[in-house]
Amino acid sequence: xxxxxxxxxxxxxxxGTSVKIECRSxxxxxxxxxxxxxxxxxxxxLMATSNEGSKATYEQGVEKDKFLINHASLTLSTLTVTSAHxxxxxxxxxxxxxxxxxxxxxGTRLTVL
Amino acid sequence: xxQLNQSxxxxxxxxxxxxxxxxxxxxxxxxWLWYKQEPGEGPVLLIALYKAGELTSNGRLTxxxxxxxxxxxxxISASIPSDVGIYFCAGIQGxxxxxxGQGTRLTINP
Numbered sequence: 161x162x163x164x165x166x167x168x169x170x171x172x173x174x175x176g177t178s179v180k181i182e183c184r185s186x187x188x189x190x191x192x193x194x195x196x197x198x199x200x201x202x203x204x205x206l207m208a209t210s211n212e213g214s215k216a217t218y219e220q221g222v223e224k225d226k227f228l229i230n231h232a233s234l235t236l237s238t239l240t241v242t243s244a245h246x247x248x249x250x251x252x253x254x255x256x257x258x259x260x261x262x263x264x265x266x267g268t269r270l271t272v273l
Numbered sequence: 274x275x276q277l278n279q280s281x282x283x284x285x286x287x288x289x290x291x292x293x294x295x296x297x298x299x300x301x302x303x304x305w306l307w308y309k310q311e312p313g314e315g316p317v318l319l320i321a322l323y324k325a326g327e328l329t330s331n332g333r334l335t336x337x338x339x340x341x342x343x344x345x346x347x348x349i350s351a352s353i354p355s356d357v358g359i360y361f362c363a364g365i366q367g368x369x370x371x372x373x374g375q376g377t378r379l380t381i382n383p
Binding site: 194203209253257260266 | 318369375
């Protein structure tokens with residue numbers, strides 16, 4: 161149990177376009193999900209906390225208008241990278257909270273050309 | 274953002290050797306976690322520590338929660354090739370927010 165999926169697993173897009181990444185809890189409901197970004201050979205950095213039915217809470221330095229988060233149901237949170245630029249290229253990982261434990265998705269590799 | 278200080282950053286060992294890595298923080302954490310991440314995947318939880326001084330094992334892995342609640346170590350005994358990966362420590366702050374260490378990249382020579 162406690163499986164988290166992400167879609168797509170990788171995406172390549174042109175600079176200036178928007179990309180949506182989905183995070184789903186497959187066998188449990190999660191009122192709270194988290195979005196992380198991981199640059200090559202670096203650690204995971206929390207971007208925002210996604211709360212079902214309310215606005216996301218963003219970490220300092222993360223632009224909420226650029227990284228749009230929607231947590232419309234108890235099993236789905238989406239992260240939209242708007243007007244993506246090459247510096248947004250990274251590995252985006254989500255996690256979902258169950259019984260005070262975070263279960264991570266497999267990540268989405270975003271490459272912006 | 275705050276990060277935990279994890280060392281060493283990388284390790285190159287022979288198969289069968291024991292491995293030790295640790296994390297320290299200037300802040301107190303009430304929960305310490307150790308994760309393993311393989312290339313192109315998300316982290317997978319190895320061990321969770323909830324009490325200061327707690328020593329917990331998971332197979333060949335052993336982790337301890339420091340008495341001061343500002344440090345933790347992870348030991349891997351008798352390493353095998355599938356232990357290769359990046360190991361992260363993490364502490365929990367506030368409402369389940371995870372703060373990660375920089376990671377320890379483990380490479381094993383067969």
